[in-house]
Structure formats: structure tokens, C-alpha cells
Amino acid sequence: MAIRFLRFIVLLIWVLLALNFVYPFPDNVTDRQALLSFKDSITADPYGVLNSWNNSIHFCRWNGVTCSLRRQRVTSLNLSSQQLAGKLSSHIGNLSFLRGVYLYDNFFHGIIPSQIGRLFRLQYLSLTNNSFQGEFPANLSHCADIRRISVFNNNLEGKLPIEFGSWTKLNLFSLGKNHFTGSIPPSVGNMSSLSTLNLNYNNLTGVIPLELAHLAKLEILFLQENTLWGTVPLPLYNISSLHSVSLISNEFEGTLPSDFGSNLPMLREYFVANNRFSGPLPPSIGTIPESVGELPNLVGLYLSDNNITGAIPTSISNITQLSVLSLETNMLQGSIPTEVFNISTLQLLNLSNNLLSGSIPEQNVGFSSQLVFLYLYRNMFTGPLPSSIGNLKQLVGLYVSNNRLTGDIPASLGDCVMLEELHMEGNLFEGRIPSSFKALQSLKIVDLSNNHISENIPRFFDELHLIEFLNLSHNRLGGEVPIKGLFSNVSRFSVTGNLRLCGGIQALQLPSCPVEILRKKKKTFPYKVILLVLIPLSILLACFAFIFYRHRKSKKINFPVPVLQENQYPRLSYKDLLLATNEFSPNNLLGEGRYGKVYQGVLEPLDHTVAVKVLDVEVRGANKSFLAECEMLRNIRHRNLIKIITACSSTDFKGNDFKALVYEFMPNGNLDNWLHQSPFCKGNEKTLTLLQRLNISIDIAMGLNYLHNHSHTSIIHCDIKPSNILLDEEFVARVGDFGLSRFSFATTLDVNQEKLSSTAVHGTVGYVPPEYGIGGKISAEGDVYSYGILLLEMFSGKKPTGSSTLLDDGNNIHNSVKNALPHRLMDIADPLMVLDQDEHGSTEIQSHNRDAMEVCLILVFEVGLLCSVATPRERIDISVAIKKLQVARDKFLHHGQ
Incomplete structure (x- = not known):
């Protein structure tokens, strides 16, 4: 028995050692040397991401390197958005198991080495936003398994490659914003799986080849800003899967086909601005036949900068989801059809x-x-x-x-x-x-x-x-x-x-403006008597006024700030905050809002870092905002609400009013900076992971649930948006900025207006519920709407307002997500989040991650849609949203178990 027990112990130790050490395979040396050659070609690494590329750890644990679990061979190289500079080493061709190369958003220059054509397992090549030069590597045609090629925004030149026939699995081909010349080769029609073709912003000439119409799965076709000419081939309008076409700024001519709408049921955006199209707008552009609608999914129609004549057809009003209609700079005549303004979705x-x-x-x-x-x-x-x-x-x-x-x-x-x-x-x-x-x-x-x-x-x-x-x-x-x-x-x-x-x-x-002088007869004695009486009386009144003014000032200095029930700091003066913020130095500035600025400060002698919100008392509503925020934060305490430390209502050294609120400092800033490429992200943390976003969304909902249902009186925040969500060192979310908040019931402050007047719509454009815009009552349902929009923004990466929403998506964020679910889920998901989730582990792990992510995202987007419906009574309660999001998180964490 002792011998068997000893053998068991030895076997156990051997297994434990196997789990903790990576055993070298014969070809591992080749991969390691190729990576070191890659590092040697880098001339600038400001973030130090390649510092881990040394002998102290195995190369499979180097930053940006992913290996297969079984063979320990490099399968993915992801060093995107690291500001790396240098050339791409030709030794990359020795990483024979490489499936993904992600070097976008850097400063690489020189040629794309031809040795990359050796990577016959390569599936993803993303070199977007660099400075690569020379011609496109023709021998990339050897990579028959490739799925996505993106070299957008480089300095590549020469003619387009003609070796398209071998790329039967390619679904994205993006060569836009380079210096390619010549014509589009007919062999483009051989890429049978292609869904996106982007050749924007080049110097291409010639006609659109008829073979392009062979791409039966094509969804996005971008050819804008070239010198293409001739007519658009009619077969192109038979690709029923097309949902976005951009032919802007070429020299296309002829008339628009009168029946293209009936063949493009998926078309969402149509850009043909700045060409030479002529003739009338076809009346059939918006008609809906009895059987199937023409252009039923169209949300953006861009026909500007052409020579289109005639009247605007009234049938455009039949495109019921249209969000953008751009017909500028043509020769249209007649009046505006009243029916155009019946399109309720038009933005x-x-x-x-x-x-x-x-x-x-x-x-x-x-x-x-x-x-x-x-x-x-x-x-x-x-x-x-x-x-x-x-x-x-x-x-x-x-x-x-x-x-x-x-x-x-x-x-x-x-x-x-x-x-x-x-x-x-x-x-x-x-x-x-x-x-x-x-x-x-x-x-x-x-x-x-x-x-x-x-x-x-x-x-x-x-x-x-x-x-x-x-x-x-x-x-x-x-x-x-x-x-x-x-x-x-x-x-x-x-x-x-x-x-x-x-x-x-x-x-x-x-x-100068004229002054009317009333001339009256001089009455010397009464005039002097009046002066002798009025002057002393005026002086006396001025003294009383000065005393009253000083008395009010002293009361302001001793403003009873009621937020320090658990205060561990002394009351702070203007001088204290001036010293804490280095005299409100621009270097300490964290952000700026409608009512003032926020500075980082250090309270002495406790050496405690805080955030100081200094109100601009000259701005209308700032004083009311200050009082509202003090009142709101006096009695509320919750893990997901920002904690106020103290407040200061005093005067500065010039006698001017000074008001400030002092909060706990949030080292990870606000959510908006993380969602939209904030520059303060450290190291490899360039974006929030899916799990982090789930946790943050639940944190925000928990904070709102407390305000609506569990505080001493129901509180409506009125301004839920990413910049008002702060993140602590562990990425726990805190709802902040209560300057617009309202009690549901009367309080000692005049901040309980249930109905918003036309002069006081509170909130931020894009997050304000539609009922507020027409004088509706403030309500918890209004906060739920703002939260729903925020939720859709967090997981799609799209802002609800601005050019990115109106022109790229062609719709508001609610409708864009609603129209995409469930079949085009990954089209609306934040690509940075998808890349972060999709590029870790083996193929099996990636597959599991993708499945779990899709299940989770569908549930999350559904919650966002339920929260942001137009009618307040149809929105779900925030407590219901919490439960649904927790279910989504559980499904993500335990998918397949």
C-alpha cells in the first residue's frame, strides 16, 4: 500500500508541474525568434507594451500574443491602438499557425512584407490606420482561408490585386483611403462570400465592372471619392442583400433606375451624392406594392449634389422608417409635398x-x-x-x-x-x-x-x-x-x-444715444433745500444697505450645509479648496459641465484625494443646482451613488460668491471616456470588457432603483448619461451629478416641479425622454428611458446623437438596435468589445465566447429596448431591468455548463 501511495504522490506532483510549466515544442523556437524580430523592428513603444517580451516569461504570455493551448504556437498577434512605430518585420511569415494579425491604429510604415503570404492559416488581417506604403502584397492570394482584410487609411498605391478567385471565404475587403489607381478588376466578382467592399477615397477610374453584380451576399458597397464614370450597371440593383451603397463624388451619369426599389428589400442607406445623375426622381422610390414593400428597410437616402430635376415624389412618405432624406444641391422644382412631414421617424x-x-x-x-x-x-x-x-x-x-x-x-x-x-x-x-x-x-x-x-x-x-x-x-x-x-x-x-x-x-x-433734458424754471431755494435733505438721507440709506449686504454675506459664508452627518473632515473654506487644487490649476481640471468645472484636489493635512466641483454662480440655474444637489445628497447613501464629502458656500478673496461641492475621487473617471476612446486608458485596458459593461450597467440600475423606490422620498435624477456615471478603482459605477434632480413630493426647496415648462426642459439631448420635450411630467419612467438609451450606447459603442448616429446608422439608436435584432446582432455590437472577447484562447474557446456573448447581448439589448420605448407606461420598471440584466450576466458566465 505504501508503494502505491508513493506512486500516487509522484504522479500528482508530475501533473501539477505539467499544469504550471509550458513544455517547449520543436517549432516553438521559430515562433519566439519571429516575435523577437518583430520587436527589433519597432522604433517607438510609448506604452511599453513590449517590455514583457523577454526571457523571464514564456512568449505565449507576452502582451498581445495568443497561443493555441495544445501546441503552444502563436495564433493571434493583437497590438492594436498602442502607438507603436516602426516596420513590420518579414519574419512574421514564420508564424505559420497565425490566424489573426491586428495592428490597427499604430504608426507602422514601410511595405507590407510579401512573406505574409506564407501564412496559409491566416483568417484576419487588420492594418487599418497606419502608414504602410508600396503595393498591396499580391501573394496574399495564397491565404485561401482569409475572412477579413482591412488596410483602410494607409499610403498604399498601385493597382488593385486581381487574384480574387482564391478568396472564396472573404467577407470583408476594405482598401479605402489609400492611393490605388487603375480600374476595378472584373475578378472582384469571384469573391462569392463577400459582404463588405470598401474602396472609398482612392484614385480609381473606369466603370463599375458588371461582374460586381455576381456578389450575391454583398451588403455594403462603398466606392465614393474616386473618378469612376459611366452608368451604374442595372444588374447591381438586383443584389437583394444590399443594405448600404455609397457612390458619392464620382462621375456617374444617366438616370436612376425607376424600379431599383423593388429589387432591394434590405436597402437601408443609398448615397449617390455629387455625381452627374440627371432626370426626375423615380416615383417608385417610395411606393409600397401590395405584396412586398419597396425599400421597406431604408433609413438613409442621400441623393445630394447631382442634377436631378422634377418634383419630389409624394410616395417618399411611404418609406416608413426613413431617418435621413438628403436631396440638397440638385435642380428639384415645385413645392414640398406635405406628406414628407408625415414620416414620424425622420430626423x-x-x-x-x-x-x-x-x-x-x-x-x-x-x-x-x-x-x-x-x-x-x-x-x-x-x-x-x-x-x-x-x-x-x-x-x-x-x-x-x-x-x-x-x-x-x-x-x-x-x-x-x-x-x-x-x-x-x-x-x-x-x-x-x-x-x-x-x-x-x-x-x-x-x-x-x-x-x-x-x-x-x-x-x-x-x-x-x-x-x-x-x-x-x-x-x-x-x-x-x-x-x-x-x-x-x-x-x-x-x-x-x-x-x-x-x-x-x-x-x-x-x-451716443440722445438724452432728454427737462428744462424747468430755476427755483433756487426749494432746489437747495431738497438737495440738503436728500444727500444726508441718501448717505444714511447707503449705510443701512451696506450693513444689510454685509449681514447677508456673512450668512452666506455660514451657509448650513447639511450633508456632513458622517463627516470626518472639518468645514472647508475657499482658501482650503484653493490650496487643494493648486489654485484651480488647469492641470487639475477633470471636466467641465453646464454649471461649472470639476478639479482634482488633495485635502491637507490628511492627504486625501477628492474631486471639487466649482459652480459658476453667474450661470442661470447654478445656485438652484447647488441647493438641489445638497438636498439630494444629504440623506441618501448607496454603494452606487457618488458620495459627497462636504460643501462650501463662501466668498473668494475678491468678495465674489463661491460655491463648491467636494466628492470622493473616482480614479477611473467617467463612463463616457471609456466608451468613446478615452485617452487615459492604461496599458492594454483600451476598452471595457463585456463583463465589465454588464457589471456597470447593473450598478447604475441599482443606484436608480434606490433613488426611485428606496430613498426617504422618491427622487428623479433627470440627467442619466455616460458622463454622469463615475467609476472607482474597481470599476464599480457611481451615479453622480444630481444638480437637475427632482423630488417626487414637495420639499423645503423649490425643486419639485412635476411638469417641465417649455423653458426648462432638463437633461441632455439624446437621453431626454420624448414626453419631456412636449411638456410632460418628470417621472421615474423618464429616468428609465435615459437608462435604456445609455444601455444601448454601452453595448453598441454608438452615441445617441451626432453625425455618427444620424449619418452612419441612418436612424436613432433605439430603432437601429431594434431593426438589427436578432439576425444582425454583431453589426450593432461595439466592435472593440467584440474584438476583446473574440480574440482570446483557442478556436474552441473563441467559439464558446462568441456563443455566450451573442446570447448575453440579445438579452441586454432587449432590456435597453424595453426601457427606451416612446410611451412611458410601456417601459419596464428599473427593478425589472436589474433582474433581466442579472440573468444575462449569469447566462454569459455559465454558458454551456
């Missing part, structure tokens, strides 16, 4: 620079409630701007300049509280500037020049603090020019060409 409408005439439709303007940008400039529109324009609650940009519009500026524009740019120049508007404009607190650019606007310049303009430029030139304005706010800086406004103006700052060189 961007651009009809500018055409020959359109008639009036802007009145009765239907408000129907397109999602409209964000409306471009109608440089046409021949007449009549007034309809008052129903005020129904566009989501409108951010309105451009109606250089038309023949008449009448008064509609006061209803003041209801478009999200408006940032307003261009009405070059029309025949008259009357005064409406007082309702003072509600447009988001305005940045206002141009009302070259009209017939009269009366005085409203004083409220100097209270609109976000305005970057105000152009009131060449009108009929009169009276005194203000001197405060934006009118104190001549570079921020223009009033030239208004001959009846006076006063203003000296730089305007306007005449």
Missing part, C-alpha cells in the same frame, strides 16, 4: 440649394416629431414661416436662409428649446424679435441678418450664455445697443447696417 431633412418654391407646409410640419435638423436654405420659398414649427421639440438646427420668406418671426420658435443653430438670414422677415427667444437657452449660432427686422435689440440676448455668434446686421433695428454679456465682445456679434442704432461698446463707433 434629418435636407432640401437646400434647389429650385423649390411655394410656401412651407403649415398643417403637417409638427407631425415629424423626431426631426433634429431641417435644411431648406437657398430655394425660392415664399410666405411666412409656419407657426407650427414650434411643434418640433427635438429640433437642434433650423436653416431657412436665402429664400423669400415674409411676415413676422413666429413666437412659437421659443418652444424649440433644444435649438442650437438658427439661420434665417437673407429673407424678408419683419417686425420685432420675439420675446419667446429668451427660452432658447441652448442657442449657439443665431443669424437674422439681411431682413427687415425692426424695433430694439432685446436685452435677453446677453443672458443666453452659450451664444457664440449673433448676427443682426443689415436690418432696421434702432435704439441702444446693450453692452453686457456677448455685447461686450465685438467678435461675438454684428449689428452693422442698422442705421438707427446708438451707444454700445466703443469698438462699434456708434453715435
Whole structure:
């Protein structure tokens, strides 16, 4: 028995040793030498990612290197986004088991070595965003198993490779933004599995080869910014899988096919701007036949910069999911069909620079409630701007300049509280500037020049603090020019060409305003008596006023901040915070919001790092925000809510009001910086993993659940967005910035407005629920909507507003995700998250990871959709969202067990 026991112990030790040591295989030396040759060709490594490439550890554990578990051979080399500089070593061809090369977003230069053609197991080659030169390696055709090739944005030149026949498994081929010349070879039609072809931004010439129509699985075709010419082959419109086509900025001509819509049921985006297309828009572009709809999935139609004539067909209104309609810079005539404004999903409408005439439709303007940008400039529109324009609650940009519009500026524009740019120049508007404009607190650019606007310049303009430029030139304005706010800086406004103006700052060189002097008969004795009485009385009143002012100041200094029930720090003065933040140095600046700036500071003598939010008391609403945040944070305590340390309401050394809030410091910053390529990511942590995003999303929901259902009184946050989610050292999420929050019931503070007025829509564009934009009541359901949008953003990597959403996806983020599920799940998932999850372990592990990830993502996206539905009563409660997300996390962690 003793001998058997001894044998068992020896066997156990041998197994343990086998698990802890990597045994070398004969060819391991070749892989190691190839990697070291790769390192020797690197001339710059600012992040030190190759420091681990040394003899102290096995090369399979080097940063960016993945090996197969059984053979211990290199299968993946992922050093993307590391700012590496140098050349790509030819010894990479010796890594014979290599399946994936990911070197995108670096500074590699020189040629792509031909030895890469030896990698017959290669499946993924991503060299995007580097400076590679020379020709595309022709012998890459030997890699018959390759699935994705991306060399977008380099300096490659020469002709396109013609050896396409061997790439029968290739599904993505991206050579855009290089210097390739010549024509598109007919052999492109041999890539039978191709779904994405991107040849944008090259110097290609010639016609589109007919063979391109053989690509039956093609979904994305990008040929923009070349010099291709001729007509677009009609067979191309028979590829039923196409959902995005971009032919912008070439020399294509002829007419658009009248029936292409019926053959492209999956088409979502169609870009043919800046070509030579002519003739009328085909009426069939939007008709829906009884059997199958034509273009039922179209969300973006881009036909700008052509020579298209005729009228806009009313059948466009039948494209019920259309988000972007861009017909600018053509020769379109007639009026705007009222049916266009019936498209409820429309977010961007651009009809500018055409020959359109008639009036802007009145009765239907408000129907397109999602409209964000409306471009109608440089046409021949007449009549007034309809008052129903005020129904566009989501409108951010309105451009109606250089038309023949008449009448008064509609006061209803003041209801478009999200408006940032307003261009009405070059029309025949008259009357005064409406007082309702003072509600447009988001305005940045206002141009009302070259009209017939009269009366005085409203004083409220100097209270609109976000305005970057105000152009009131060449009108009929009169009276005194203000001197405060934006009118104190001549570079921020223009009033030239208004001959009846006076006063203003000296730089305007306007005449002084006349002063009416009432001349009365001199009554010496009474006049002197009045002076002798009034002067001492005025002095006495001034003394009382000064004493009262100092008394109020002292009360401000001793502002009772009620947030320190568990305080371990003394009350802080302005001087304390000045020293802690190195005199509010720009080097200490962490971020900036609507009400002030946030600085990193160190409280002495405790040497405790904090975040100091200094409010700009001059900004309207800042004081109320300060009081609201103090009140909100006084009694709430939760792991997923930001912890306030203290507050300071005092005066600075010049006697000015000073208000600040001091929070615990979050070393990993805010969520927005991590989702959208924050520069502070350390080492290989360039993005959040799927599991981290799951944990963070659950943390946020737990914080909201506490606010809505478990705090001393129900609290509505009103501004849930990534920049208000902070991450501690362990990536635990904390909900912050309670400056807009509201109690559900009355409090001692005046912060319980249940209904938002048109002048006080709270939140951030893109995250604000639709009911707030039309005066709806604030509610927990509103926070749930914002959370749903945030959830979709976290896992798709797409912001809900801006050009990336409107122009790339052609839809709002809710509809984009909804339309993609479940079959095109990986098209909407954040590619950085997918790469991070997909490129670890063996093929078997990768397969398991991909399956688990897809199961999880479907559940997560469904939660985001349930939270962000348009109708408040249809949204799920935040507690339900928590349970569903926890189920998704469990399925991901235990998939296949």
C-alpha cells in the first residue's frame, strides 16, 4: 500500500508541474525568434507594451500574443491602438499557425512584407490606420482561408490585386483611403462570400465592372471619392442583400433606375451624392406594392449634389422608417409635398440649394416629431414661416436662409428649446424679435441678418450664455445697443447696417444715444433745500444697505450645509479648496459641465484625494443646482451613488460668491471616456470588457432603483448619461451629478416641479425622454428611458446623437438596435468589445465566447429596448431591468455548463 501511495504522490506532483510549466515544442523556437524580430523592428513603444517580451516569461504570455493551448504556437498577434512605430518585420511569415494579425491604429510604415503570404492559416488581417506604403502584397492570394482584410487609411498605391478567385471565404475587403489607381478588376466578382467592399477615397477610374453584380451576399458597397464614370450597371440593383451603397463624388451619369426599389428589400442607406445623375426622381422610390414593400428597410437616402430635376415624389412618405432624406444641391422644382412631414421617424431633412418654391407646409410640419435638423436654405420659398414649427421639440438646427420668406418671426420658435443653430438670414422677415427667444437657452449660432427686422435689440440676448455668434446686421433695428454679456465682445456679434442704432461698446463707433433734458424754471431755494435733505438721507440709506449686504454675506459664508452627518473632515473654506487644487490649476481640471468645472484636489493635512466641483454662480440655474444637489445628497447613501464629502458656500478673496461641492475621487473617471476612446486608458485596458459593461450597467440600475423606490422620498435624477456615471478603482459605477434632480413630493426647496415648462426642459439631448420635450411630467419612467438609451450606447459603442448616429446608422439608436435584432446582432455590437472577447484562447474557446456573448447581448439589448420605448407606461420598471440584466450576466458566465 505504501508503494502505491508513493506512486500516487509522484504522479500528482508530475501533473501539477505539467499544469504550471509550458513544455517547449520543436517549432516553438521559430515562433519566439519571429516575435523577437518583430520587436527589433519597432522604433517607438510609448506604452511599453513590449517590455514583457523577454526571457523571464514564456512568449505565449507576452502582451498581445495568443497561443493555441495544445501546441503552444502563436495564433493571434493583437497590438492594436498602442502607438507603436516602426516596420513590420518579414519574419512574421514564420508564424505559420497565425490566424489573426491586428495592428490597427499604430504608426507602422514601410511595405507590407510579401512573406505574409506564407501564412496559409491566416483568417484576419487588420492594418487599418497606419502608414504602410508600396503595393498591396499580391501573394496574399495564397491565404485561401482569409475572412477579413482591412488596410483602410494607409499610403498604399498601385493597382488593385486581381487574384480574387482564391478568396472564396472573404467577407470583408476594405482598401479605402489609400492611393490605388487603375480600374476595378472584373475578378472582384469571384469573391462569392463577400459582404463588405470598401474602396472609398482612392484614385480609381473606369466603370463599375458588371461582374460586381455576381456578389450575391454583398451588403455594403462603398466606392465614393474616386473618378469612376459611366452608368451604374442595372444588374447591381438586383443584389437583394444590399443594405448600404455609397457612390458619392464620382462621375456617374444617366438616370436612376425607376424600379431599383423593388429589387432591394434590405436597402437601408443609398448615397449617390455629387455625381452627374440627371432626370426626375423615380416615383417608385417610395411606393409600397401590395405584396412586398419597396425599400421597406431604408433609413438613409442621400441623393445630394447631382442634377436631378422634377418634383419630389409624394410616395417618399411611404418609406416608413426613413431617418435621413438628403436631396440638397440638385435642380428639384415645385413645392414640398406635405406628406414628407408625415414620416414620424425622420430626423434629418435636407432640401437646400434647389429650385423649390411655394410656401412651407403649415398643417403637417409638427407631425415629424423626431426631426433634429431641417435644411431648406437657398430655394425660392415664399410666405411666412409656419407657426407650427414650434411643434418640433427635438429640433437642434433650423436653416431657412436665402429664400423669400415674409411676415413676422413666429413666437412659437421659443418652444424649440433644444435649438442650437438658427439661420434665417437673407429673407424678408419683419417686425420685432420675439420675446419667446429668451427660452432658447441652448442657442449657439443665431443669424437674422439681411431682413427687415425692426424695433430694439432685446436685452435677453446677453443672458443666453452659450451664444457664440449673433448676427443682426443689415436690418432696421434702432435704439441702444446693450453692452453686457456677448455685447461686450465685438467678435461675438454684428449689428452693422442698422442705421438707427446708438451707444454700445466703443469698438462699434456708434453715435451716443440722445438724452432728454427737462428744462424747468430755476427755483433756487426749494432746489437747495431738497438737495440738503436728500444727500444726508441718501448717505444714511447707503449705510443701512451696506450693513444689510454685509449681514447677508456673512450668512452666506455660514451657509448650513447639511450633508456632513458622517463627516470626518472639518468645514472647508475657499482658501482650503484653493490650496487643494493648486489654485484651480488647469492641470487639475477633470471636466467641465453646464454649471461649472470639476478639479482634482488633495485635502491637507490628511492627504486625501477628492474631486471639487466649482459652480459658476453667474450661470442661470447654478445656485438652484447647488441647493438641489445638497438636498439630494444629504440623506441618501448607496454603494452606487457618488458620495459627497462636504460643501462650501463662501466668498473668494475678491468678495465674489463661491460655491463648491467636494466628492470622493473616482480614479477611473467617467463612463463616457471609456466608451468613446478615452485617452487615459492604461496599458492594454483600451476598452471595457463585456463583463465589465454588464457589471456597470447593473450598478447604475441599482443606484436608480434606490433613488426611485428606496430613498426617504422618491427622487428623479433627470440627467442619466455616460458622463454622469463615475467609476472607482474597481470599476464599480457611481451615479453622480444630481444638480437637475427632482423630488417626487414637495420639499423645503423649490425643486419639485412635476411638469417641465417649455423653458426648462432638463437633461441632455439624446437621453431626454420624448414626453419631456412636449411638456410632460418628470417621472421615474423618464429616468428609465435615459437608462435604456445609455444601455444601448454601452453595448453598441454608438452615441445617441451626432453625425455618427444620424449619418452612419441612418436612424436613432433605439430603432437601429431594434431593426438589427436578432439576425444582425454583431453589426450593432461595439466592435472593440467584440474584438476583446473574440480574440482570446483557442478556436474552441473563441467559439464558446462568441456563443455566450451573442446570447448575453440579445438579452441586454432587449432590456435597453424595453426601457427606451416612446410611451412611458410601456417601459419596464428599473427593478425589472436589474433582474433581466442579472440573468444575462449569469447566462454569459455559465454558458454551456
